[in-house]
Amino acid sequence: MGVEICVEGLSKSFGHQVIWQDVSLTLPAGEISVMLGPSGTGKSVFLKTLVGLLKPDRGSVLIAGRDITRLREHDLYEVRKLFGVLFQDGALFGSMSLYDNIAFPLREHTRKPESEIKRIVLEKMEMVGLLGAEEKLPGEISGGMRKRAGLARALVLDPEIILFDEPDSGLDPVRVAYLNQLIVDLNAQIDATFLIVTHDIASARQVPDNIGLLFRRELVMFGPREQLLASDEPVVRQFLNGRMQGPIGMAEEKDAAQIEQELAELDAGNHRGPMGGEGASDAGVTPRLLPSDGVARPPRWQAIAQRETRSHPHQVADA
Numbered sequence: 001m002g003v004e005i006c007v008e009g010l011s012k013s014f015g016h017q018v019i020w021q022d023v024s025l026t027l028p029a030g031e032i033s034v035m036l037g038p039s040g041t042g043k044s045v046f047l048k049t050l051v052g053l054l055k056p057d058r059g060s061v062l063i064a065g066r067d068i069t070r071l072r073e074h075d076l077y078e079v080r081k082l083f084g085v086l087f088q089d090g091a092l093f094g095s096m097s098l099y100d101n102i103a104f105p106l107r108e109h110t111r112k113p114e115s116e117i118k119r120i121v122l123e124k125m126e127m128v129g130l131l132g133a134e135e136k137l138p139g140e141i142s143g144g145m146r147k148r149a150g151l152a153r154a155l156v157l158d159p160e161i162i163l164f165d166e167p168d169s170g171l172d173p174v175r176v177a178y179l180n181q182l183i184v185d186l187n188a189q190i191d192a193t194f195l196i197v198t199h200d201i202a203s204a205r206q207v208p209d210n211i212g213l214l215f216r217r218e219l220v221m222f223g224p225r226e227q228l229l230a231s232d233e234p235v236v237r238q239f240l241n242g243r244m245q246g247p248i249g250m251a252e253e254k255d256a257a258q259i260e261q262e263l264a265e266l267d268a269g270n271h272r273g274p275m276g277g278e279g280a281s282d283a284g285v286t287p288r289l290l291p292s293d294g295v296a297r298p299p300r301w302q303a304i305a306q307r308e309t310r311s312h313p314h315q316v317a318d319a
């Protein structure tokens with residue numbers, strides 16, 4: 001069913017550089033959450049802190065009732081088994097076949113016989129649509145296939161939590177659409193808790209149950225997808241609509257007078273950015289991506305559909 005992750009008052013610095021401070025949020029068990037934020041706001045640092053690879057300066061990360069920021073290395077090793085991580089490039093071993101790459105965590109962390117390993121590897125390869133590619137080397141396949149192989153490897157130990165670090169980076173829009181569908185289907189099938197770091201606005205709008213946004217060393221907002229999509233908070237509105245107007249600048253934060261002028265322009269209906277040309281309005285609450293036909297939906301889907309129908313009756317796809 002996945003486990004809840006409860007983050008409370010988390011702060012992280014490197015020397016004098018504060019990355020983020022006082023971050024508090026709960027990733028609900030079994031749900032998909034997305035973490036957004038301009039480059040360099042510490043999204044990857046956040047993922048690494050959740051999995052215990054980096055120690056925060058303050059705060060706690062409660063997973064299955066244990067604060068992983070206070071665990072010793074041995075206990076941390078046990079808690080890490082709850083996690084599957086999909087790294088940006090799939091992090092595959094270049095000299096190993098896909099089969100051996102995917103079998104690797106099973107051979108390292110379990111004493112399962114090869115016959116059982118084979119059953120599990122083929123099952124996960126089928127889940128991600130890679131059956132038949134067992135003998136390929138990572139260098140012989142496309143970026144999209146490498147991501148799927150990395151995902152199959154993240155699945156073999158049956159994780160309760162899966163962390164995705166920019167799963168869509170380097171993929172064309174069609175491959176991103178397929179990967180998003182795969183993520184939604186997998187979540188419905190295995191019901192683990194998913195956290196995805198992405199820059200892709202379209203994915204962030206359609207895939208998750210919850211969205212968070214890091215900016216200016218803080219968690220600006222974290223909450224249900226439809227709440228963030230309908231938010232008037234300037235940073236959230238700018239990011240989710242991919243606009244130049246707003247507090248987020250090219251390399252640094254803008255000054256207050258410029259932000260005020262741009263927000264006034266926005267309210268007057270003058271928009272600049274990829275989600276719409278001049279005069280376009282905010283994209284609103286995009287319909288959520290549903291599991292494919294034939295994939296059973298977990299019970300929480302009904303509650304989420306009701307919640308979304310209540311807030312935006314005409315924009316929610318039939319769930």
Ligand SMILES: Nc1ncnc2c1ncn2[C@@H]1O[C@H](COP(=O)(O)OP(=O)(O)OP(=O)(O)O)[C@@H](O)[C@H]1O
Nearest residue numbers: 014019037038039040041042043044045046197199
């Ligand atoms: N181990 C480290 N030691 C020192 N500084 C670090 C370390 N890891 C990350 N940083 C710094 O933390 C900041 C945030 O980095 P991070 O990679 O988490 O950002 P991000 O939001 O994931 O960026 P992007 O979207 O571009 O991938 C950067 O300034 C980076 O240089």
